[in-house]
Amino acid sequence: MGLFDRLRQLRGDVPEDDLDGRTKALVVRGNEFGYDPFGLSRDSFKTAARLARWLYRNYFRATAYGIENIPPSGRVLFVANHSGQLPFDGLVIGAATFLEPPQPRLVRSMVEYFVPTVPFASYLFARWGQITGTPENCRRLLAAEECVLVFPEGARGISKDFSKRYQLAEFGKGFMRLALEMQAPIVPIAVIGAEEQAPAVNVKPLARLLRVPSFPVVPYPPFVPLVPLPVKYRLYFGEAMTFTGDPDDDDEVLDDKVKTVKHRIQSMIHIGLRERAHVFW
Amino acid sequence: MPRLRKVVITGISGRLGRIVARRLHHELEWQIVGLDRRPMPGRPKDIEHHQVDLRSKKARDVFRVGDVDALIHLGVMHDPRARPAELYSWNITGTTKLLEYCQAYKVPKVVLLSSANVYGPRPDNPQFLTEDAPLLAAQRFPQMRDLVEIDHLVSTFLWRAREIETVILRSVHIVGPVHNAPSNYLRIERPPVLLGFDPMVQLIHYQDIAEAIVCALEPGRRGIYNITGPGEVPLSAVLTELRREPLAIPHPLAKPLLSFAFRLGYSSFPVAELDFIRYVCMVDGRRASAELGFRPRYGLRETIHAVDEPA
Numbered sequence: 001m002g003l004f005d006r007l008r009q010l011r012g013d014v015p016e017d018d019l020d021g022r023t024k025a026l027v028v029r030g031n032e033f034g035y036d037p038f039g040l041s042r043d044s045f046k047t048a049a050r051l052a053r054w055l056y057r058n059y060f061r062a063t064a065y066g067i068e069n070i071p072p073s074g075r076v077l078f079v080a081n082h083s084g085q086l087p088f089d090g091l092v093i094g095a096a097t098f099l100e101p102p103q104p105r106l107v108r109s110m111v112e113y114f115v116p117t118v119p120f121a122s123y124l125f126a127r128w129g130q131i132t133g134t135p136e137n138c139r140r141l142l143a144a145e146e147c148v149l150v151f152p153e154g155a156r157g158i159s160k161d162f163s164k165r166y167q168l169a170e171f172g173k174g175f176m177r178l179a180l181e182m183q184a185p186i187v188p189i190a191v192i193g194a195e196e197q198a199p200a201v202n203v204k205p206l207a208r209l210l211r212v213p214s215f216p217v218v219p220y221p222p223f224v225p226l227v228p229l230p231v232k233y234r235l236y237f238g239e240a241m242t243f244t245g246d247p248d249d250d251d252e253v254l255d256d257k258v259k260t261v262k263h264r265i266q267s268m269i270h271i272g273l274r275e276r277a278h279v280f281w
Numbered sequence: 282m283p284r285l286r287k288v289v290i291t292g293i294s295g296r297l298g299r300i301v302a303r304r305l306h307h308e309l310e311w312q313i314v315g316l317d318r319r320p321m322p323g324r325p326k327d328i329e330h331h332q333v334d335l336r337s338k339k340a341r342d343v344f345r346v347g348d349v350d351a352l353i354h355l356g357v358m359h360d361p362r363a364r365p366a367e368l369y370s371w372n373i374t375g376t377t378k379l380l381e382y383c384q385a386y387k388v389p390k391v392v393l394l395s396s397a398n399v400y401g402p403r404p405d406n407p408q409f410l411t412e413d414a415p416l417l418a419a420q421r422f423p424q425m426r427d428l429v430e431i432d433h434l435v436s437t438f439l440w441r442a443r444e445i446e447t448v449i450l451r452s453v454h455i456v457g458p459v460h461n462a463p464s465n466y467l468r469i470e471r472p473p474v475l476l477g478f479d480p481m482v483q484l485i486h487y488q489d490i491a492e493a494i495v496c497a498l499e500p501g502r503r504g505i506y507n508i509t510g511p512g513e514v515p516l517s518a519v520l521t522e523l524r525r526e527p528l529a530i531p532h533p534l535a536k537p538l539l540s541f542a543f544r545l546g547y548s549s550f551p552v553a554e555l556d557f558i559r560y561v562c563m564v565d566g567r568r569a570s571a572e573l574g575f576r577p578r579y580g581l582r583e584t585i586h587a588v589d590e591p592a
Contacts, residue, residue, distance in 0.1 A: 031512045032581055033522075038408050039481045039515060116404035116560055119477025119532065123515065126481070136407035 014057045019049055022104040027073070029144065038141070039126035040106070048128040049098060055088070056095035059230055060193065061281070064096040066237035069187055072103040075142040076240070077179050078149040080189035081168055081265055082157030085198040085216045085225040089191045092233050093149060108141055109149040110134075135178060142182040150175045152258070159202055159214035165195035166269050168262055173251060176258050181247035185240040188261055190268035193233035196279050198225035232281050236268045285312040287349050288498070289388075291335060291356030291379065293328075294319040296459040296592060297394075297487060298355050302328060304491045305498075314343060317356065335375035344382040351390035351498055352383055357431055359461070361543075361551045365424070372427040373434070380438045383445060391447045392497045393435045394490070397483070397507060399428055399451060402562035408481075409565040412451070412505045422553035436505060448497040450490075452508040453564060456584060457487030458592040462554055467523060467588045473539070476529040478559045479517045485510030486579035486587050496573040506573055509566030511581045516558055522585050532559065 023046045029036045034043065056062050070076075080093060087109075094107040110133030116122045131137045138148050151157055152171035160169055179186050200216035207215035218225050241264065243257050288305060292298045293315030305311040306328060315321055315330040324330055333339040335356060343349070358371050383391050400410045401418035416433065419426035432449060439447040454463035463484070466472055485508065493508045520527050530538060535555055542548040569575045579587070 031514070033514050033518050035481070035514055035518070037481075037513050039513075113405040119475075122477060122559075123479035131408065132405065134405065134407040136409070136411075140407075140409065 017053055017057070017099050019046060019053065022098060023049060025104050026098075026106055028106070038108075038129070038131055038137075039123065040129040041127050044124070044127035045106075045129060048124075049095075052091055052095040053099060056092055056099065056233075060088070060092060060233040062092050062096065062193075062233035062235060064100050064235040064237065066239075067096070067100045069237040069239050070097055070101050070105065071185070071187075071240065072101065072105070073145065075145045075182060075184045076147050077142070077175060077184045077186045078107060078147060078189055079175055079186050079261055079265070080149065080151055080191055081166075081195075081269065082151035082153045083160060083165065083191070084194040084196075084228060085158060085200050086228055087158060088197060088228050089194040089233075090149060090151070092194070093189060093191070093235065096235050096237075097147065105147050107147050107149045109151075110138060112155075135174060138178050139182060142178070142184045148184075152262075155213050159216060160195075161201050162196075162199040163201075166192075166273060168266055168269075171258050171262050173254050173258055176243065176254050176261070177247040180243055180245050180257075183244075185242050186261060187240050188238040188264045188268065190236040190238070190265050190272050191233065192236070192269065192272040192276060193231040193279070197228035197231045199229075200225055229280075231279055232276075234272050234276060236272050238264055238268055284348075285310060286351070287312040287314060288351040288353060289314045289316055289343060289349050290353045291316045291375075293317050293330065293355070294321045295355065296457075297455065297461075297490070300457075300459075300487055301353065301355065301491045301494055304488075304495065309495065311351075314349070316340060316343060335371070336378055340378065341382055344386040344388065347386045349383075349386065349388045351392065352379065352388050353494060353498075354379060354391070354393045354435075357394075357428065359428075361424075361549055369427055372431055376431050376434050380434065380442075384442050387444075389445060390498060390500075391435070391438070391445055392494055393431070393447075393449045394494065395432045395435070395449050395451045396428060397451045397453045397562060397564045398425070398557070399432050400562055400564065401425070402480070402556040402560040404560050406561050406563075408561060409563055410507070411565050412507055412568060421556065424551050424553045439503065439505070446501070446503040448503055449505045450493055450497060450508050450569075451506065451564065452490055452493070453483035453485050453510055453566075455487055455490050456484045457587040458590045459487055462550065462557075464588050465549065467519065467525070467585075469525070471526050471528045472520060473530050473535065474516065474520070474527040475532045475535055475555070475559050478532065479515045480557075480559060480561045481513045481563060482516050482519065483509055483513055483563050484519070484581075484584050485577060486584040489577040489579055489584075492578065493569065493573070493575050496569075496575045499573075502573055504568075504572065506569035506575075507564035507566045508569050508575065509564060510577045510584055511579060513563060514581060514585075519585050522582065523589070 090109045098104045153169040156169040200218045202214045294317040313328045321330045399416040416429045419429045
């Protein structure tokens with residue numbers, strides 16, 4: 001069976017999604033103008049959801065396991081592995097959480113500080129519910145019983161070389177402090193597929209020259225990762241983990257808790273890699 | 282008959298000064314003394330007005346009698362056309378002198394109307410700044426330093442002069458028939474906006490800010506408070522509500538264009554203020570609501586439309 005036949009076959013069983021109904025069912029704290037305090041608007045969100053759905057269902061043909069582990073309401077911190085040069089893993093996690101469970105939820109991902117300086121992205125990200133990644137914002141949203149997505153690997157994760165795929169980079173500890181302080185459960189997520197969407201190496205001298213955090217190069221035109229490869233995404237939502245302790249503990253004390261989460265994600269990644277037949281289908 | 286409580290209001294001749302004075306005078310029966318270097322035409326007979334410079338000896342004489350119960354400092358000069366050196370001296374020396382008089386002549390209450398702009402619009406701002414956030418407005422724009430420094434002066438005074446109840450109100454953009462940058466901006470038919478930027482903004486009705494000042498005058502209240510209005514909306518929604526037709530300019534061009542227009546006298550907006558239509562600078566007003574008991578009375582739509590009210 002050729003590639004095109006496989007793709008056509010895969011395309012055939014794309015489920016119907018009731019985007020209107022799901023958008024209506026989203027819990028949004030909007031004011032009389034339809035905006036929530038962070039600039040989210042249901043109308044703009046629906047437009048974005050349409051694109052995200054196409055990427056989720058048709059382009060990445062994503063499968064999500066463990067949907068029952070997404071709590072239908074209440075504060076929760078999603079923690080996932082980060083990879084792939086472009087943050088499509090965040091988008092796919094957001095789409096899954098919106099499209100798959102009986103009660104759709106909005107995922108707030110914490111975006112980099114430079115995003116508000118980029119024209120259009122500056123306000124579109126906000127309209128779609130994404131937030132500048134400050135701890136204060138995360139705290140405020142958890143207090144409002146929302147769902148926040150963090151990638152503790154941060155830039156180290158997204159810009160990792162292809163040879164380091166599925167090896168978790170060092171985890172930051174901020175997410176654990178926030179989870180302890182806000183008493184928010186952590187749902188660990190393993191993303192399979194994203195780590196192959198842009199098989200890149202980081203050309204460090206170029207990055208230094210251009211003063212950017214990384215300069216990834218891929219072995220096919222246009223040689224920089226602008227469009228991800230149509231890999232198949234598999235998401236594994238793990239059971240919620242609850243931690244107790246002092247958020248202001250020393251790093252060493254926190255480290256054990258962070259490692260528990262990291263190991264859980266790593267083992268879910270191993271299971272996911274064992275179960276899949278192919279990178280692209 | 283008991284003596285009326287006496288309040289000195291600096292900057293009383295401005296639109297906001299008049300609104301605050303009217304409120305305190307008519308509804309709450311304070312005896313009003315105005316301090317402003319501008320005249321106050323059309324003032325009611327029972328409002329005392331001194332057309333003096335805050336730095337002068339005559340300003341001291343207003344306090345010397347020792348019967349002043351409160352000072353409301355609104356007289357922060359923003360005039361973008363004034364010489365920076367003169368502005369600086371007026372604002373900083375003027376404020377320092379006022380605080381000196383208050384301490385020397387035992388004024389029990391000092392209220393400063395500062396602004397949430399002191400935190401500065403920045404890309405890495407959290408969505409809502411609390412009162413303990415650093416005041417970074419002057420980092421990128423030295424023109425903002427007066428505002429920041431006055432706030433610092435009065436905060437220091439708050440901790441130093443323990444016997445005086447000092448209140449700093451950091452207000453979000455005040456809109457209404459007043460002459461300040463946000464209201465002037467919203468009154469432009471075709472206001473310039475930055476292409477690809479549409480930050481969330483907070484506005485407050487001019488009557489609500491008068492209300493906040495009244496709350497701050499209550500005995501027993503001291504501290505620093507963010508004052509917020511009825512909610513948050515994108516700048517574009519405010520302009521649509523007012524039926525304005527914004528003119529989108531790519532941000533790399535905006536700075537040179539605006540500074541050119543400013544020099545030619547077509548615009549009264551200093552370039553520094555461009556960041557207010559680019560990045561968020563919003564504050565958390567929960568402390569004022571909990572401790573001052575302040576709640577805005579006007580809704581979002583009423584607040585937005587207040588800019589078009591006749592003076």
